[in-house]
Amino acid sequence: xxxxxxxxxxxxxxxxxxxxxxxxxxxxxxxxxxxxxxxxxxxxxxxxxxxxxxxxxxxxxxxxxxxxxxxxxxxxxxxxxxxxxxxxxxxxxxxxxxxxxxxxxxxxxxxxxxxxxxxxxxxxxxxxxxxxxxxxxxxxxxxxxxxxxxxxxxxxxxxxxxxxxxxxxxxxxxxxxxxxxxxxxxxxxxxxxxxxxxxxxxxxxxxxxxxxxxxxxxxxxxxxxxxxxxxxxxxxxxxxxxxxxxxxxxxxxxxxxxxxxxxxxxxxxxxxxxxxxxxxxxxxxxxxxxxxxxxxxxxxxxxxxxxxxxxxxxxxxxxxxxxxxxxxxxxxxxxxxxxxxxxxxxxxxxxxxxxxxxxxxxxxxxxxxxxxxxxxxxxxxxxxxxxxxxxxxxxxxxxxxxxxxxxxxxxxxxxxxxxxxxxxxxxxxxxxxxxxxxxxxxxxxxxxxxxxxxxxxxxxxxxxxxxxxxxxxxxxxxxxxxxxxxxxxxxxxxxxxxxxxxxxxxxxxxxxxxxxxxxxxxxxxxxxxxxxxx
Amino acid sequence: xxxxxxxxxxxxxxxxxxxxxxxxxxxxxxxxxxxxxxxxxxxxxxxxxxxxxxxxxxxxxxxxxxxxxxxxxxxxxxxxxxxxxxxxxxxxxxxxxxxxxxxxxxxxxxxxxxxxxxxxxxxxxxxxxxxxxxxxxxxxxxxxxxxxxxxxxxxxxxxxxxxxxxxxxxxxxxxxxxxxxxxxxxxxxxxxxxxxxxxxxxxxxxxxxxxxxxxxxxxxxxxxxxxxxxxxxxxxxxxxxxxxxxxxxxxxxxxxxxxxxxxxxxxxxxxxxxxxxxxxxxxxxxxxxxxxxxxxxxxxxxxxxxxxxxxxxxxxxx
Numbered sequence: 001x002x003x004x005x006x007x008x009x010x011x012x013x014x015x016x017x018x019x020x021x022x023x024x025x026x027x028x029x030x031x032x033x034x035x036x037x038x039x040x041x042x043x044x045x046x047x048x049x050x051x052x053x054x055x056x057x058x059x060x061x062x063x064x065x066x067x068x069x070x071x072x073x074x075x076x077x078x079x080x081x082x083x084x085x086x087x088x089x090x091x092x093x094x095x096x097x098x099x100x101x102x103x104x105x106x107x108x109x110x111x112x113x114x115x116x117x118x119x120x121x122x123x124x125x126x127x128x129x130x131x132x133x134x135x136x137x138x139x140x141x142x143x144x145x146x147x148x149x150x151x152x153x154x155x156x157x158x159x160x161x162x163x164x165x166x167x168x169x170x171x172x173x174x175x176x177x178x179x180x181x182x183x184x185x186x187x188x189x190x191x192x193x194x195x196x197x198x199x200x201x202x203x204x205x206x207x208x209x210x211x212x213x214x215x216x217x218x219x220x221x222x223x224x225x226x227x228x229x230x231x232x233x234x235x236x237x238x239x240x241x242x243x244x245x246x247x248x249x250x251x252x253x254x255x256x257x258x259x260x261x262x263x264x265x266x267x268x269x270x271x272x273x274x275x276x277x278x279x280x281x282x283x284x285x286x287x288x289x290x291x292x293x294x295x296x297x298x299x300x301x302x303x304x305x306x307x308x309x310x311x312x313x314x315x316x317x318x319x320x321x322x323x324x325x326x327x328x329x330x331x332x333x334x335x336x337x338x339x340x341x342x343x344x345x346x347x348x349x350x351x352x353x354x355x356x357x358x359x360x361x362x363x364x365x366x367x368x369x370x371x372x373x374x375x376x377x378x379x380x381x382x383x384x385x386x387x388x389x390x391x392x393x394x395x396x397x398x399x400x401x402x403x404x405x406x407x408x409x410x411x412x413x414x415x416x417x418x419x420x421x422x423x424x425x426x427x428x429x430x431x432x433x434x435x436x437x438x439x440x441x442x443x444x445x446x447x448x449x450x451x452x453x454x455x456x457x458x459x460x461x462x463x464x465x466x467x468x469x470x471x472x473x474x475x476x477x478x479x480x481x482x483x484x485x486x487x488x489x490x491x492x493x494x495x496x497x498x499x500x501x502x503x504x505x506x507x508x509x510x511x512x513x514x515x516x517x518x519x520x521x522x523x524x525x526x527x528x529x530x531x532x533x534x
Numbered sequence: 535x536x537x538x539x540x541x542x543x544x545x546x547x548x549x550x551x552x553x554x555x556x557x558x559x560x561x562x563x564x565x566x567x568x569x570x571x572x573x574x575x576x577x578x579x580x581x582x583x584x585x586x587x588x589x590x591x592x593x594x595x596x597x598x599x600x601x602x603x604x605x606x607x608x609x610x611x612x613x614x615x616x617x618x619x620x621x622x623x624x625x626x627x628x629x630x631x632x633x634x635x636x637x638x639x640x641x642x643x644x645x646x647x648x649x650x651x652x653x654x655x656x657x658x659x660x661x662x663x664x665x666x667x668x669x670x671x672x673x674x675x676x677x678x679x680x681x682x683x684x685x686x687x688x689x690x691x692x693x694x695x696x697x698x699x700x701x702x703x704x705x706x707x708x709x710x711x712x713x714x715x716x717x718x719x720x721x722x723x724x725x726x727x728x729x730x731x732x733x734x735x736x737x738x739x740x741x742x743x744x745x746x747x748x749x750x751x752x753x754x755x756x757x758x759x760x761x762x763x764x765x766x767x768x769x770x771x772x773x774x775x776x777x778x779x780x781x782x783x784x785x786x787x788x789x790x791x792x793x794x795x796x797x798x799x800x801x802x803x804x805x806x807x808x809x810x811x812x813x814x815x816x817x818x819x820x821x822x823x824x825x826x827x828x829x830x831x832x833x834x835x836x837x838x839x840x841x842x843x844x845x846x847x848x849x850x851x852x
Binding site: 028030035036039040044117118120122188189191192193194209211212213214215217233235237238239240241243244247248250251253405406407408409410411412413415444 | 798
């Protein structure tokens, strides 16, 4: 009896362990995704926009090279008046995944949905240049005056002021949703609507199944307008924390790293680089400047010399070499894009604790109570960085008390006006204009008392042209001012190490050509051409 | 018997109410609320947007109004809707219950069976090497945190040996297969089972030792019964009585899930739902989870009492 039992148990064990992992099934690309990106819907999330590369789509998507846009639902567009009016010719013959034809009505509906104050979408601000946006927002109008359908296949959009780069900078954030489905939903019920867990789009892949905290499965759309995808399906696997994703990359349970959440920890990089099946990109530019955040309304931080002193007090090069394993670069101003920074003429804030003490003395710094120092990133590298910062500042007589808080609590601190100092980052790799909320006069909650009309004017100038050279001139001038006035304590431009499985042909190749992480926007990376290597 | 059950239920209701009040107060005292949790630096919201969302969710009301609204809903059988997803809380919780039940149920059953068996062996072999080895193993099992064990198991069996998958409850996107599901179940269940096995083993050992010294055991031996009959029918049966109490007290964890293990293994259970709800300040989900857990604790306490009464003929309720 005992022997039979033992035999049965061992046989069961062998069966359980010996079954081949079906993660090797050909035709399936598995992509890691963090939790909390799906259920609220595209109009109310940030990380969920990767689903808008495959299921829903926009009129245009930013290209994976970071330069230029790919026409998607818009076949072409023209702006004869230099960026005040755009006429979009929509792609013909496109059908939603449920067979309904896609028309201009869907575009008008979608733009109005984003801007609708009752929908309360934080992305609506991308349409703030559209004529009639302020009236719509205040309730004086019931729709966007500047968006009109002309027939079934043309949409005309009028802006309140000319912005030649509006399509490349703002429209890329907008996804087109089906009017025939969401048109029936009251605006305040759009967020978290059941549509978002069973989406109908126009993209290369059709939503098949969603299981909460597990995965989203999307399958090939045979009638996709850029050609039927070669992949059978994509499975977005949902993970709560980064170490599980890194493990899954190693065991080949997942093919692509998610870039939310910090990328591959520095300590894991050398181990992953030894693996044959992975392409590791250890210095992938995250387009993420990290900085010390100051509340300039607090008398202690109002004097620029105090803020400058803190930068001189911290040996940022040493932190990069030791804690960050050589990854990342020093940042001395807001913009991570090299083209938005001047070649020279900026203070480098090289480590000089003597100078720091001198500046503090000049500014009349007196050690009062410790500073309440808030931070959000809890991974080991950033925690170590903050510990180092604390120690460097203490050496010149500044005492900070670091406190880890989650997003809800942090936003509450801002709202209560109790914010003193902290360690933060801003995902703005796509374009320097994305840094504006950090330094614009009266921009809540992030400009925290900094106001320089010259900087505001330079940002406006940067948006008034589509020419890279003209824009660069404006941002470079702003970079110099921000470098001198230090409204934030510029620390580093971060990297986000990523890894991709070589068996997905097209995946590592496109990411190698991508210059930086493009957060929160749908990116066109030719996913319909990717295949699985046999 | 019936009056006993009824009395326990009636006494339990104010306790349930008290639990919900305390948890609601604590959850409301946490800095930030659901609307604050939704704001990110990349998509900052204006103050009007924030105020409007608050109004839509009823977060601008005083706390006691919010609580009474929630309570009134619950008394009508409605657990409300999530602040974050808008889906009915009852749906969100109950669709996860089977996954949690599977993980915790297997861990609990395995640990109970194994723990009891090892405890009995340890008791029978008291003061021998086996006993000492098992005792040390028991202490280690209680001391090792389940998250550490979980990560260790993943490192050995997933990364190094590649025998078992590292996370999830099945290969994502594939049709359900029992073998695939079981392969994913092994490591998280093992991480959970070690601690509980050690606990049951300690209780079983001491309970068995106590039973072994009883007079009726000597009577059984004197009657000439076989060793197996003595140990199982006369010894274990009586030793099980306090074990049933311990088992009954751990059954609420069947539904509560384990936040830590579910996070490491990305097991889509209720624990994961709860921790996400706390971070998102999703009050309806937090309250729904707490209410259901408290209810289950109450019910399992009553059932444990009844089982105890059934097992031990000396105990009766009226």
